[in-house]
Amino acid sequence: MSLITNIPFLDLATPHVELEQELTTVFHRALRTAGFIGGPMVEEFEKAFADFCETTHSVAVSSGTDALRFALMASGVQQGDVVVTVPHTFIATTEAISQAGALPEFVDIDERTYNIDPEELRDYLENKCRVDESGKLISKRSGRVVTAVVPVHLYGQMADMDPILALAEQYGLIVIEDACQAHGAEYLSRELNRGYGWRKAGSVGRAAAFSFYPGKNLGACGEAGAITTNDGSIAEKVRMLRDHGQAKKYCHDVEGYNGRLDAIQAGILHVKLVHLARWNGQRREHAAHYNRLLANADCGLVQPHEPSWSRGVYHLYVVRSEDRDELMVHLKKAGIGTGIHYPVPLHLQKAYASLKYHPGDFPVAEKISAEIVSLPMFPQLTAEQQTQVVDETVRFNQMFAVKRALNQPVPLEMIARTA
Numbered sequence: 001m002s003l004i005t006n007i008p009f010l011d012l013a014t015p016h017v018e019l020e021q022e023l024t025t026v027f028h029r030a031l032r033t034a035g036f037i038g039g040p041m042v043e044e045f046e047k048a049f050a051d052f053c054e055t056t057h058s059v060a061v062s063s064g065t066d067a068l069r070f071a072l073m074a075s076g077v078q079q080g081d082v083v084v085t086v087p088h089t090f091i092a093t094t095e096a097i098s099q100a101g102a103l104p105e106f107v108d109i110d111e112r113t114y115n116i117d118p119e120e121l122r123d124y125l126e127n128k129c130r131v132d133e134s135g136k137l138i139s140k141r142s143g144r145v146v147t148a149v150v151p152v153h154l155y156g157q158m159a160d161m162d163p164i165l166a167l168a169e170q171y172g173l174i175v176i177e178d179a180c181q182a183h184g185a186e187y188l189s190r191e192l193n194r195g196y197g198w199r200k201a202g203s204v205g206r207a208a209a210f211s212f213y214p215g216k217n218l219g220a221c222g223e224a225g226a227i228t229t230n231d232g233s234i235a236e237k238v239r240m241l242r243d244h245g246q247a248k249k250y251c252h253d254v255e256g257y258n259g260r261l262d263a264i265q266a267g268i269l270h271v272k273l274v275h276l277a278r279w280n281g282q283r284r285e286h287a288a289h290y291n292r293l294l295a296n297a298d299c300g301l302v303q304p305h306e307p308s309w310s311r312g313v314y315h316l317y318v319v320r321s322e323d324r325d326e327l328m329v330h331l332k333k334a335g336i337g338t339g340i341h342y343p344v345p346l347h348l349q350k351a352y353a354s355l356k357y358h359p360g361d362f363p364v365a366e367k368i369s370a371e372i373v374s375l376p377m378f379p380q381l382t383a384e385q386q387t388q389v390v391d392e393t394v395r396f397n398q399m400f401a402v403k404r405a406l407n408q409p410v411p412l413e414m415i416a417r418t419a
């Protein structure tokens with residue numbers, strides 16, 4: 001008889017059941033005041049989220065994609081500019097760049113952190129760009145002006161920001177953090193001229209974008225996002241962009257968007273924000289426990305790497321296996337949920353065929369996208385569940401070793417048999 005109970009990839013129900021009373025109070029308040037869009041509940045959340053991120057401003061918007069688009073536009077990215085980012089991210093990163101009127105260009109990621117490789121950024125700026133007569137940085141590939149870089153803090157771990165900020169300073173680039181997966185992540189800045197110390201995600205670049213999609217470390221009960229910044233003029237511009245370009249009702253300084261946040265979502269986020277540091281702490285404990293279990297297990301998986309300058313919040317716990325697809329089939333049969341974030345790098349997506357990148361252009365992103373698998377990770381995950389997940393990867397490895405040795409397929413039912 002199987003001892004395995006189903007282990008979901010993500011448990012979104014439990015935290016909402018635990019907080020049900022507080023969350024329903026939010027609905028009552030919105031119903032009684034009929035303040036459904038903007039208003040005090042949004043402003044209260046914005047203030048609390050800015051405090052959490054250690055920034056002076058936070059502006060709540062309708063999604064992470066809008067947050068990134070508005071952050072780029074408000075920071076000065078112009079129609080036709082190039083914005084540099086990574087091919088290993090969710091497509092919303094590049095959608096926001098395109099929607100801001102800019103063109104995404106890519107640099108490869110670091111093989112251990114899966115975030116932008118500062119040396120690749122340096123190579124791009126030094127060798128794949130030129131400076132024109134007027135001092136503008138021009139991409140040799142597109143002939144366009146390069147004005148911004150978007151480091152993505154993927155899986156809840158911040159990119160190595162010191163060298164990125166130094167390069168951005170040297171080349172006059174705007175840095176916008178895609179912090180959509182990194183609420184509460186921290187980075188140790190070792191640059192004395194920027195002040196040695198730990199910095200929160202969202203507080204390091206000119207501005208940053210957060211997503212509160214339900215599955216995020218801080219998730220709404222619907223769509224939501226926010227930008228953070230220490231620049232009051234950027235915050236002001238984002239406030240206008242999210243609200244049809246108006247600072248005063250029916251006086252439209254620019255053409256904007258309908259990118260506002262519902263009061264109910266803001267209220268829900270405010271209730272959950274109180275618990276975010278504890279939930280992030282639980283995620284870090286689970287990651288440490290997975291690390292210990294995997295280090296002692298014969299399962300051939302590459303563990304996540306957390307450099308000494310990083311305190312990640314493990315939005316995802318991502319390992320690598322050369323037999324990733326078969327491992328996922330095995331875990332699925334054993335009742336264990338997994339995911340791939342993300343299986344096809346953006347430069348090879350049909351949506352970006354017009355950018356004319358080719359296989360081999362970003363070897364690290366291509367290699368790891370074929371090997372990564374995200375294991376169950378959420379605050380309420382138990383140590384027993386983690387043991388079951390790792391035991392199953394060991395079982396899979398043993399059976400797959402046999403298969404490799406015999407060089408013939410193992411019947412699926414054998415792969416899937418559980419203890």
Ligand SMILES: Cc1ncc(COP(=O)(O)O)c(C=O)c1O
Nearest residue numbers: 063064065090092093180211213
């Ligand atoms: C890295 C990254 N960027 C941007 C986004 C966009 O956020 P949203 O889905 O809230 O628009 C997401 C969300 O999935 C994301 O993971």
